[in-house]
Amino acid sequence: MADAPDTERQAVEPDAREVLSVSQLNDRIASVVQDAPALNGVRCIGEVTDLHKNSTALYFTLTDGEAELPCMIWANRYREMDADLEDGTEAILEGDIDYWVEGGKIDLKPWEVIVVGDGDQAAAVERLRSELEERGWFDDEQKQRPPAFPERVGVVTSLRGDARYDIQNAIHGQDPTVDILVTDATVQGSNAPTSIANGIHHLDRSEDVDAIIVGRGGGSDSNLQAFNTERVAEAIFTANTPVVTAIGHTDDRLIADQVADVATITPTAAGEYIVNSRQEFLASEIEPLEQQLDVAYETFQQEHEHEQELVKAVDEATAPEGPPPIYYKVAIAVLLLLLLVITGLWLGVI
């Protein structure tokens, strides 16, 4: 088939050389989304996560474990629905896909919500949590205390994420002498559990790594599911090196946090926790000890100076008057020598 003439093509496709403002492009996307029949009146089943609400709307993410979709329901509409949504609820949503022009974001705005039951994912996480608790993996006796003065800290996180820089800056802010070994890991999606576990194993096998931070920035709860898997939990639990988690802000406690030796809220907090402040340690420990040593020695010296003066005074007080005994011994020796010389002369021996 012959190519369509240029004029005809322009009528069908937008001018590739046209430069649009962000608003213009977003408007264009919005019109495509609104006009697409396939995106209107859709029905979608998934698990509700990361749910939060305010006076005007209810926001949550619908996920099937592999993919996720932001959703929003206006508060007045939600009140009219016979549905009680919470994190972990499995629900069928019916509504339109909407494109928010100002924010450049797509979401599903449901007009109908049918609660199917508790989500499979949430139930599976709770089963795993109970099992690991029974095994004693969360027990305090299993926790190792990270060293206060590590020479090298290992970090398992995405090399492209902000978390690694937050951790690095926090560590070197406390102590610039510490080496940091960052292992790249996929921290969300289906490959994440294996990637994170491999990173932990790798750093744990490095003899010179004194502590490991497993971190990522905040995200929706469904993005954090890798940290609720047995694979990651096992890697943390079996590590000989102390592990500190820094998985980001979340209301729910993650299994990785519970198994870890120490759980912190943010990557920055993990970095600050793992390394003692050098200046603070010098000021609070070393300088007082230096002063104590100086004071102890000064007191010791003064005691001994008094003691020496006392011994000298006692010696002087108890010493006999007149010349010292050595003089008498020398005088006697000289007299004996003279006596020998005289006796020799008298006998004619000399």
Add this chain to the structure above:
Amino acid sequence: MANDAEIHDRLSRVEEIIEQLDADKVSLDEGSELYEEGQELLTEVRERLHDSEGDVIEIQ
């Protein structure tokens, strides 16, 4: 390896020295030697804390 053990050992020895000086059961010469030892240990701790700049190593 972490510096904890080495720093802890040195600080413990300095505390022992302070106790010995406080107890005043050593001669003046021995006391002077202990004081010098304490100062050396504290200097070593400071040196450990001011070691060279740390590196950031990436592993893909």
